[in-house]
Amino acid sequence: MKAARLGSEEVMYPDRISNLPNDLLLRILSLAPVRTAMSTSLLSKRWKYVWKMMPTLVYDETCPYIEYKIFLHGPLGFDLFCGVSLPLHEALKTLNLKLGKYTDSIDILLFPNIRSNPLKMTINLNYFYSYYTPITFPNNINVFKTLLVLKLKGRIVLDVVDSPVCFPALKILHLICVNFQCEESFTRLLSACPVLEDLFLQRLSSRDRFLFSMSVPSLQRLSITKECATYGSDEPRLEISTPCLKYLKIFDRRGYYNFLEDMPKLVEADVSVDMSKNEKLLRVLSSVEHLVICLYPSMVLDLTDSLIFNRLLHLELNVCNSFRSNLLLSLLKYFPNLQSLNLGRTYPEDTEDQLYCLGSEPSSVPKCLSFHLESIQWRGYAGTLDEREAAAYILKNAHRLKTSTIRLHTTCMDNGQIIMKDLTSMSKASDSCQLVIE
Numbered sequence: 001m002k003a004a005r006l007g008s009e010e011v012m013y014p015d016r017i018s019n020l021p022n023d024l025l026l027r028i029l030s031l032a033p034v035r036t037a038m039s040t041s042l043l044s045k046r047w048k049y050v051w052k053m054m055p056t057l058v059y060d061e062t063c064p065y066i067e068y069k070i071f072l073h074g075p076l077g078f079d080l081f082c083g084v085s086l087p088l089h090e091a092l093k094t095l096n097l098k099l100g101k102y103t104d105s106i107d108i109l110l111f112p113n114i115r116s117n118p119l120k121m122t123i124n125l126n127y128f129y130s131y132y133t134p135i136t137f138p139n140n141i142n143v144f145k146t147l148l149v150l151k152l153k154g155r156i157v158l159d160v161v162d163s164p165v166c167f168p169a170l171k172i173l174h175l176i177c178v179n180f181q182c183e184e185s186f187t188r189l190l191s192a193c194p195v196l197e198d199l200f201l202q203r204l205s206s207r208d209r210f211l212f213s214m215s216v217p218s219l220q221r222l223s224i225t226k227e228c229a230t231y232g233s234d235e236p237r238l239e240i241s242t243p244c245l246k247y248l249k250i251f252d253r254r255g256y257y258n259f260l261e262d263m264p265k266l267v268e269a270d271v272s273v274d275m276s277k278n279e280k281l282l283r284v285l286s287s288v289e290h291l292v293i294c295l296y297p298s299m300v301l302d303l304t305d306s307l308i309f310n311r312l313l314h315l316e317l318n319v320c321n322s323f324r325s326n327l328l329l330s331l332l333k334y335f336p337n338l339q340s341l342n343l344g345r346t347y348p349e350d351t352e353d354q355l356y357c358l359g360s361e362p363s364s365v366p367k368c369l370s371f372h373l374e375s376i377q378w379r380g381y382a383g384t385l386d387e388r389e390a391a392a393y394i395l396k397n398a399h400r401l402k403t404s405t406i407r408l409h410t411t412c413m414d415n416g417q418i419i420m421k422d423l424t425s426m427s428k429a430s431d432s433c434q435l436v437i438e
Contacts, residue, residue: 018046025050034059038085055093062100062126083109094120102131102155107138116142118169125154132157132179137165137189145169152178160188167193174200177227187213194218202227203236203252215241223249248285259284272318275299283307292316295323299331309335316342319380325390332366339372341394345380345409369397376401382409383419392426401430407438 017025029037029051037051061078082097083105092115106123114121125133132155137144144167151174152158159181170193180186190196198221203212219242226234234254241260249270250257256277262284269285270292282299285291286309295317312335317328332338376394381387395404406423408416420437428435 018044022050022053026054029054030056034085035081038088052089053091054089055091056096057089057092057094058096058098060096060098062098079103079105079109083113086110086113087115089115092117092119094122096122097124099123099125099133099154103133106133107136111138111141111143114143116146118146118148119143120149121147122149122151123153123156124151125156131155134159136161137192139165141165148172150174152176154178157181158185158189160185160192165192168195170196172196172198176200176202177204179204183211183213187215190214190216197221199223201225203255210236212236212238214238217241217243219245221245221247223247224255225249225251226254257281263287269293285309287311290314292318294318295328295331299327303331303334307334310337313337313339314342315340316344318344323384323386323390325386325393328390329362329366329393332368333362336367337372338368340375341373341377343376343378343380365397369394370399372400373398374400375403376405378404378406380409381406381419382412383415383422388422391423395426395428395433395435397429398433399429401428401433403434403436405436405438 020028029040034057037054040047041049041051059078059082078099086092086095095114097110123135134157135152136159144165147167147170149172150167150170151172153174153176155177157179158175173193173196190199193216195218196216197218199214199216199219200223201212202225204227222240222242222245224238235256236254237256237258239258239260243261243263244265245263246265247268248263248266251270251272253272253274255273257273259281264287266285266287268290269288271281271285272294273281275281275294275296282303285293286307288309289311291309291312291314293316315335315338319328328343373394376398378391381391391406395401408419412419423437424435
């Protein structure tokens with residue numbers, strides 16, 4: 001019970017907060033800065049150890065107006081505050097570290113002071129100086145043995161030397177705009193992750209030809225993008241060996257991607273690359289069920305009768321401005337079991353001659369139109385002659401089509417009524433097809 005003075009009388013009231021269950025107290029403490037959460041141990045015996053059971057900690061150096069102290073020991077530097085306070089936590093599951101300036105003490109003050117619980121760790125360096133904070137991953141650190149998720153972002157330079165460092169439990173690794181001391185550092189880091197399943201790499205643009213060698217037999221998900229900045233000489237090469245991969249996403253029209261072996265377990269792929277640099281990419285995608293890719297003229301040359309996408313059920317094609325109907329229609333025979341087709345509009349960066357169109361209208365109706373295609377979505381339909389020919393052919397021959405959704409391009413709204421009337425007048429092979437024009 002607590003006492004408060006109201007006028008000349010003392011009023012007693014219960015300490016209701018202290019009677020709350022630990023789960024709710026931990027949720028309340030999670031909303032406060034770490035320093036504030038730690039200071040609650042001075043309130044009473046009930047609060048003495050509650051903060052040590054917090055499952056998630058956010059050390060944010062960029063947070064204003066926070067003076068880092070350890071109770072009565074006075075102010076400390078942020079690095080030292082982390083090093084002194086981290087060992088006191090007994091149930092840590094997620095650690096987020098946000099740095100606002102350069103530091104060279106992460107390896108010394110941070111890693112050795114974290115208890116070896118199963119842990120998810122994020123380190124984000126949010127500053128704009130020209131130099132990078134080094135991380136070398138020292139040997140014999142217990143927390144590395146139980147680390148499940150590691151996310152590094154910002155001005156970090158990784159220098160992984162020849163050493164027995166190992167992350168035997170690491171399943172998820174994100175490297176966002178992280179630099180590497182040398183090409184071998186990237187390779188050594190991946191080789192130290194024997195059970196890695198999910199890798200996200202947002203690479204920095206480089207003035208040199210950087211080689212990424214990636215051999216991860218356990219990897220199931222791989223996502224690669226690049227930062228917005230681009231240098232004229234930015235042409236990295238990636239050699240990839242991931243035989244167990246199930247999901248692949250690449251958004252990088254500057255890089256060369258060489259897959260060293262087939263990926264028979266690959267189910268879903270979303271790729272936006274310069275296909276003139278990656279001519280063999282389609283072959284390693286032939287096992288997918290869901291594919292997102294840019295429609296480009298030389299695709300007809302890259303596909304042969306021996307390369308049929310028998311498992312492909314869902315296809316999303318990003319179509320360029322100079323769309324040609326015979327190119328699209330000639331491709332459909334390579335996707336015999338296709339159930340849904342999504343056409344969108346894109347503006348590719350590469351200079352492949354889109355006006356030079358290979359292929360012709362198929363001599364026989366593709367199997368997917370006769371037996372399997374159930375839905376089509378077309379975004380950015382402008383009613384050009386080639387677009388009209390493709391739409392008419394698909395509607396006329398798609399016997400199983402259930403829904404056809406066509407969204408008009410913003411530039412043709414003045415002629416919208418004419419285009420809508422033209423589309424609704426087209427003959428349909430499927431009586432149950434619902435045509436929606438937006």
